[in-house]
Amino acid sequence: MYLEELRTLLARHARPDWTTAIDGVLISMVDRSDPPAPSMSGTMLAVIAQGAKRLALGDRVYEYGPGQYLVASVDLPVTGQFTQAEPKQPALGFALVLEPSAVAELLLQAGPGDSPRPGGGTPPGIAVSDASAPLLDAVVRLLRLLDEPRDRAVLAPLVKREILWRLITGEQGATVRQLGLADSSLSHVSRAVRWIREHYAQPFRVEDVAGLSGMSVSAFYRNFQAVTAMSPIQFQKQIRLQEARLLLATHPGDVTGVGHRVGYDNPSQFSREYRRQFGAPPSQDAARLRHSVRTPAGVLP
Structure with a gap:
């Protein structure tokens, strides 16, 4: 029931830049499955209404489809791909940016018995779950406000808080809760x-x-x-290579300079690790990037 209306609302309000009239709310509509693309995850909730998505973080792979959500609680280097998306049935997704201050405020307002107890161990930075009916209901009501400009300014912040609370008290509550705790x-x-x-x-x-x-x-x-x-060193390498790829899109003729700029003193090592990450040496990948128009494929929804 909720998914059908969610698909209708997302299709109606999708823009090329994914933005909406509600701050922190993004909508994606993607009509093709591009090859996997690297990006930073941001901290957000992403809900799929139609289509499917695959996200890789290190050696972990997350897949989610209609009625499922993904939570990213740390801004991480990921590789994403829409695995089910075509012109007749595009992938449709909703995303809400998660602000640590908003999570912290909710936790402070909740009574001692209302807030979930912290789980054992450190939760992963990314997690996937089935969306509950109350969570989908809140997402739908937030998107309805895109058609109600008079009510939007007053009601949108309230519904966003409700969505946060549904996450905090839901299956991935430990991950979202730690986002708002200064000493977690x-x-x-x-x-x-x-x-x-x-x-x-x-x-x-x-x-x-x-x-x-x-x-x-x-x-x-x-x-x-x-x-x-x-590991911290592997994480640094991921960031370096992603930054190098962004720089090569605008400086395709300066492979050595780009490698040095992102921290590689050895051009051979830079080329070798770049090829291992992206499937082609820097110069070839730069040429490919110039002649392709890619769909963003990080966590955004």
Whole structure:
């Protein structure tokens, strides 16, 4: 019942840039299955109403289809692909950006017995579940407000809070809950992720990043791997290669310069690792990028 109306609303309000009149709400409508493409996940909820999606994070693969949702609680380097999308039946998706401050506010307002208890261990940075009827109902009501501009400014923030609460109290509540806790293991890992992203071209010692995160080295390794499915050095390499690919799209003739800019002093190592990641050496991939129009395929929905 909810999915049928959800598909109708998404198809009606989809724009080429995926934005909507509601801040933090995105809609995708994709009519072809492109090859897997790298991107950053962002922190968000993504719900599929039609079609299917595959997302890879390190050695973990997540697949979700109609009536399922994906939560990303850390901004991670992923590879995404719409696996079911065609002109007659495009993939349709909804996404809501998750703000840690909004999650924290809800947790503070909830009574001690209302908020879910923290689970054991560090939750993964990405998780997939079936969407409950109350969650789908709230998503549909939020999208209906796109047709009701008079009510939108007042009601949209309230419905977005409801969606957050449905997530916090749902199957992936532990992941979403940690997004709003300043001293959670996920927040410590997020601190390290941000630092590596901002300094990806610089060499670093894991001990130093562990210290910045407020963890011992052993706890840092364990929690970082749990959240990102990668070691810190593997994570840095993913960021470097993604940034290199973006730079090559605009500087296709300067492969050596791009490699040096993202932190590779050895051009052969850069070319070798780039080819392993993207299936072609940098110069060939740059030419391919110039002649193709790709559909964004990260977590966005």
